[in-house]
Amino acid sequence: MSSNLQTYGSLMLASRLRRLSDQLYAGVDASYLAAGVELTSRCFPLLLLLRDNGPTSITALAAQIGQTHPVVVQLGRKLLDAGVVVEMQDPKDERRRLLALSDAGLALLRNMAPLWDDVRVAVDAVFEQGTPQLMASLDRAEARLQAQGFGETIAACRRQRERAAVDIIDYDAAHAADFKRLNIAWLERYFYVEALDDQVLSDPQSSILDAGGRIFLARLDGRIVGTCALIRAGGDAVELSKMAVTPECQGLGIARRLIERAFDAFEASGARLLFLESNSKLAPAIGLYESSGFVHVARPAGEAHYQRADVYMEWQGRQRS
Structure with a gap:
């Protein structure tokens, strides 16, 4: 009998999450394109943060979405080219540039509301109405990883195993x-x-x-x-x-x-x-x-x-x- 990733349990969690993430991204992107939205789903976390938090620096955005500075710079350029964000000078520090939603960006987010309702319903269907529990588990996992990196957690588990083996x-x-x-x-x-x-x-x-x-x-x-x-x-x-x-x-x-x-x-x-x-x-x-x-x-x-x-x-x- 051939093996698959499920065979290896939690050892393959990251691979399965990556695969699941790719499938969700692909499905959402196809839905956006069918609705005439040319921006990919990876752009929208920045847009939502700018809507809710106001003008924000690239550095702060990178920290908020957990991506590297170069990745967020690239996303910011894409949003600037699409006209949904604008660049402005930080009134508190003229050397720093901020990104802010444009009028076109605000309109886009308003128009996305019905499609996002469809996405939420679809997510609930995929996860058999367990979305709230899943999101709560993700919140806890992210908080733990923020407090202690996964490599450090693995090292602690190794020390515990070795301690028991002495x-x-x-x-x-x-x-x-x-x-x-x-x-x-x-x-x-x-x-x-x-x-x-x-x-x-x-x-x-x-x-x-x-x-x-x-x-x-x-x-x-x-x-x-x-x-x-x-x-x-x-x-x-x-x-x-x-x-x-x-x-x-x-x-x-x-x-x-x-x-x-x-x-x-x-x-x-x-x-x-x-x-x-x-x-x-x-x-x-x-x-x-x-x-x-x-x-x-x-x-x-x-x-x-x-x-x-x-x-x-x-x-x-x-x-x-």
């Missing part, structure tokens, strides 16, 4: 290279690799896991794209550390999900203090920590673990909305 998993030895790769890339992007970094990243088993810590990884489509670790710091203290997300996957909420998994593990561990060290130039990360329940406090006595650390925070518990 798994947070526990570390095992097979992930050693990914754990080191992601953290080294993050360090080299913002700072440099310190000796302690190299020690921990080169042997996470003995540096983190054997000491009672945990490492969590974010996996997307089989790739490790994020890391986070809980490192025992002596007594009842645990450090949240080694947070890294590959740049192309940032914006998917991966860091927050890693932190939430770390919170679960911390609460189950029986430890009493969860802290982190960071750097004040990492504003997005600091904002994430603050929104997750970390607060800025004075650093306890002793040196920071890393030279880059000028921020010390402790966790006060999960934030409730």
Whole structure:
């Protein structure tokens, strides 16, 4: 059985709307021509706007009908040649030209009224009296697209799909290279690799896991794209550390999900203090920590673990909305 555009559902919506638009334009243009009107239906949105809004600039007309400036310039020339509009100087800005309906244009619109009634009835017949609902749906769709372009909407849907596809998993030895790769890339992007970094990243088993810590990884489509670790710091203290997300996957909420998994593990561990060290130039990360329940406090006595650390925070518990 052969396929047609209907087979592909909403994926072909734009193509079907274009085809439907062409059919409607062709039918209306044929009706106009039969009635002795030589202007095409594409000219009349401008004429109606000029009738209802008065003299208007090309730029404003382009914005109102959602067409490019060159397209409206071309339509304006056609209307000028037909004598249904005139060009005039803007009284508020003599450098700007406005289009306005001529007497012939006003007469044309009055004469079009009976034919437009026929068009409205025909539209209702085609859409089975559902025209009001269709127009309301179009109004809502146009408003949404005005607020957010369709490309942005598609990108948001992609991010939502990818966010749902991310798994947070526990570390095992097979992930050693990914754990080191992601953290080294993050360090080299913002700072440099310190000796302690190299020690921990080169042997996470003995540096983190054997000491009672945990490492969590974010996996997307089989790739490790994020890391986070809980490192025992002596007594009842645990450090949240080694947070890294590959740049192309940032914006998917991966860091927050890693932190939430770390919170679960911390609460189950029986430890009493969860802290982190960071750097004040990492504003997005600091904002994430603050929104997750970390607060800025004075650093306890002793040196920071890393030279880059000028921020010390402790966790006060999960934030409730």
